[in-house]
Amino acid sequence: MTEHALPQTFEPSDTASAVEALKARFGEAASTGSSVLGLHRRDESHHAPFDPDIVVFPSSTEEVAEVLRIASRFRVPVTPWGTGSGLEGGAIPTRGGITLSMARLDRILEIRPDDMIARVEAGVRRKTLNRELRDTGLFFPVDPGADASLGGMASTGASGTNAVRYGVMRENVLGLTVVTAAGEIVKTGSLARKSSSGYDLTRLFVGSEGTLGVVTEVSLRLHPIADSVSALAGFETLEGAIATVIDIKRMGLSIGRVELLDLQTVHAINREHARGGPLALEPLPTLFFEFQHALGESDPSTEAIAEIVASHGGTPLRWMRGADAAQVIWDVRRDAMGWAERERPGSRSWSTDTCVPISALAESILGASADIAASSVPGYIIGHVGDGNFHCIFMMLPDEEDEVHAIAERIARRALQASGTATGEHGVGIGKREFLIEEHGLPAVTLMRTLKAALDPLDILNPGKVLPDLV
Ligand SMILES: Cc1cc2nc3c(=O)[nH]c(=O)nc-3n(C[C@H](O)[C@H](O)[C@H](O)COP(=O)(O)OP(=O)(O)OC[C@H]3O[C@@H](n4cnc5c(N)ncnc54)[C@H](O)[C@@H]3O)c2cc1C
Structure with missing residues (x-):
């Protein structure tokens, strides 16, 4: 299998027009103020900071789709931002453009104690969900230490101290709402505990670090609080x-x-x-x-x-x-x-x-x-x-x-x-790209590139992350 290149000939990005369009559409929810840009220039990793050109704070899935349609029209990079607790530089907008903050997508949509399921918007933080669950006898166990957003945790395939007992995000996400690079809204999975239907798109997006789509809603498995x-x-x-x-x-x-x-x-x-x-x-x-x-x-x-x-x-x-x-x-x-x-x-x-x-x-x-x-x-x-x-x-x-x-x-x-992995839980981001081919082999990385090109042909979704540069 040969390496498929991502599109090499782009129309140039028109960042200034994108910024203008976003400010006109989103008003105060689209900021170019230096303090707001400064708060979104680095995550918790050691990687070098970089300022976005604008930070947008959408309040709904439909608004996320509008941002992506504007980004596509002007071919401007979009870097999703959960809480910036990542340790691999994934949320650093290394090519500038739009940082898409999930902070206002912060509603707990539904808690179904009998089904042991919660549906949340992507910006809800894990501790907020667990506080809300307190009286149900249930909890959401994945605990990466930081009070991360559940959309960010799904996007990095997070885990933590509880994983040995409860599994990682991949086992605990039942379904997602995702906005594609073209601004289409896609629902994946269902609330059923198991399914044999179709390709498993949920697990394609879990761990994709904002490079294949923007997660706006997450359906999660809950667990009974156990004596310990x-x-x-x-x-x-x-x-x-x-x-x-x-x-x-x-x-x-x-x-x-x-x-x-x-x-x-x-x-x-x-x-x-x-x-x-x-x-x-x-x-x-x-x-x-x-x-x-x-x-x-x-x-x-x-x-x-x-x-x-x-x-x-x-x-x-x-x-x-x-x-x-x-x-x-x-x-x-x-x-x-x-x-x-x-x-x-x-x-x-x-x-x-x-x-x-x-x-x-x-x-x-x-x-x-x-x-x-x-x-x-x-x-x-x-x-x-x-x-x-x-x-x-x-x-x-x-x-x-x-x-x-x-x-x-x-x-x-x-x-x-030892047949292990370079990253058990933090994700690839910028720092682990150098190991991707060694870990997965060229055919698998080529397939990843093909998927990326199919879902994001303009390479606007968190470009420069996960996949190694073509040489
Ligand atoms: C002290 C400390 C301890 C930690 N320990 C652990 C640990 O034990 N296990 C562990 O797994 N992690 C750990 N982490 C790392 C971090 O908390 C996780 O990676 C977490 O999942 C990041 O979530 P976030 O909301 O902060 O995402 P961010 O850091 O904001 O973003 C992470 C990545 O996900 C993308 N992203 C964010 N939101 C979305 C979205 N809605 N849609 C699409 N893409 C999105 C970003 O673009 C970026 O690529 C630790 C971090 C700290 C600071």
């Missing part, structure tokens, strides 16, 4: 910690969350404790667990877990009794990297997010750990180990970017050699 209990244990070695997770999973015990913290992360938590922080840990690589059972002292599973932990060089389990105590460890897990970043003034974090088959996880993490040890840039490892997904987070000063890039590349290549 949290615990932690330190380990002599990283391998022991990982072997423990594998054995507990094999036992069939329902793990809600299991997170690995390397020794450097544990030191950062302990330094924060010395400054008044909430948790002190033994200076060992540590696992935080959440089990989805109300395990009591006399529960046979409790004993079995303790035995597995001990057999792999773990300390006795420290059970976090009660919801407040449990919350402490999950808050610490969320905040630890913020503390580490503050310890290095002027630094910005760069996070890798490779994912490998769990049998290759120990080797992958030990390799990354050796890379960190050989570098002068402080690096920390935190892993959603139940999924084989881990982050190396570097606290990087501006002149250290080349060094971190080289290490991140090594970590990604190691994952690819």
Whole structure:
């Protein structure tokens, strides 16, 4: 199969006319003010910022379609914007043009407790939905840490600490409303729990990072809130910690969350404790667990877990009794990297997010750990180990970017050699495009280009993201 090129001969973009048309149509909901442009020039990644020419705040799917029709007419790039919490530069408008903010598409359209389904507009944030669900006994479990928009989460194929139990966005999105580059409104999926009908367009758009269409509505699976209990244990070695997770999973015990913290992360938590922080840990690589059972002292599973932990060089389990105590460890897990970043003034974090088959996880993490040890840039490892997904987070000063890039590349290549992926959850954006052909092969990337050209022939939807440049 040869590589199909995207259209190479465009009419030139007419950004000035597009801006004029958008201002005339949307008034105050189309801004060229420098502070608004400045708020949409970078996401949470290390990637260089770039200003859009205009930011538009549509309030309905139909208004999104109007923006796209104007963008198509003047061939101007459109970069969708959820909350800008992305870590791969996906929402940075690297070619200028229109940033399409989803902030005003913020209505929860329907909650159907009996069907365990919610329908929301794309700009609704996950914490807002969960607050709204509080009295139903249900919740939406996908938790990327940041209070991201559900449209953004669908578009990056997000996951997080809960994925080992509840799956990722791909498993939890039942259907979408999407606006195409030409401004057509398309509904995908249904509210049925399963379907064998037609091509699976929902999963085509999930994870497409705004390059194939703009998501305006999302139908989501909800889950019952389950009783749980949290615990932690330190380990002599990283391998022991990982072997423990594998054995507990094999036992069939329902793990809600299991997170690995390397020794450097544990030191950062302990330094924060010395400054008044909430948790002190033994200076060992540590696992935080959440089990989805109300395990009591006399529960046979409790004993079995303790035995597995001990057999792999773990300390006795420290059970976090009660919801407040449990919350402490999950808050610490969320905040630890913020503390580490503050310890290095002027630094910005760069996070890798490779994912490998769990049998290759120990080797992958030990390799990354050796890379960190050989570098002068402080690096920390935190892993959603139940999924084989881990982050190396570097606290990087501006002149250290080349060094971190080289290490991140090594970590990604190691994952690819183990039949894993360069990105388990953050998406490709700008930063991971260099691995796409290596990961999927040229025929698959060529097919992706064909799909992109069919859905977005003018290449206006988030151009320069996901697919590598043609050489
Ligand atoms: C501290 C921290 C921890 C994080 N941890 C995790 C984690 O554990 N797991 C994880 O998965 N992610 C994590 N992230 C990354 C981030 O939260 C997710 O990628 C999230 O899904 C981005 O959502 P957003 O609404 O902020 O999207 P944005 O950052 O605004 O956009 C992300 C991409 O989606 C596109 N997009 C946004 N909205 C739409 C739409 N409606 N239609 C089409 N395209 C759209 C954008 O163009 C861009 O390409 C973390 C981020 C931070 C800051």
